[in-house]
Amino acid sequence: MNRTVLEQKAAESVLGPLADYVMRVGMEKGLSDYNKAEIVGLIDTVLEAYHTSLQTLYKNEVPF
Numbered sequence: 753m754n755r756t757v758l759e760q761k762a763a764e765s766v767l768g769p770l771a772d773y774v775m776r777v778g779m780e781k782g783l784s785d786y787n788k789a790e791i792v793g794l795i796d797t798v799l800e801a802y803h804t805s806l807q808t809l810y811k812n813e814v815p816f
Contacts, residue, residue: 762805769801770794 755763777790786794 756796759806759810762802765802766798769797773797778795 773794777786777793
């Protein structure tokens with residue numbers, strides 16, 4: 753994947769929120785055991801964290 757430096761920073765910034773989410777669901781629970789709501793929650797967590805980070809990193813750029 754060809755990411756810019758700021759996109760890579762945004763991708764790395766997702767690790768904390770993702771870890772927090774996995775801790776809430778349960779570390780012992782495998783991804784294959786997640787129900788639909790938990791999968792959607794995981795996706796939402798990652799996308800929101802990534803988007804928020806991009807907005808911050810690119811705050812002086814279009815389209816943010």
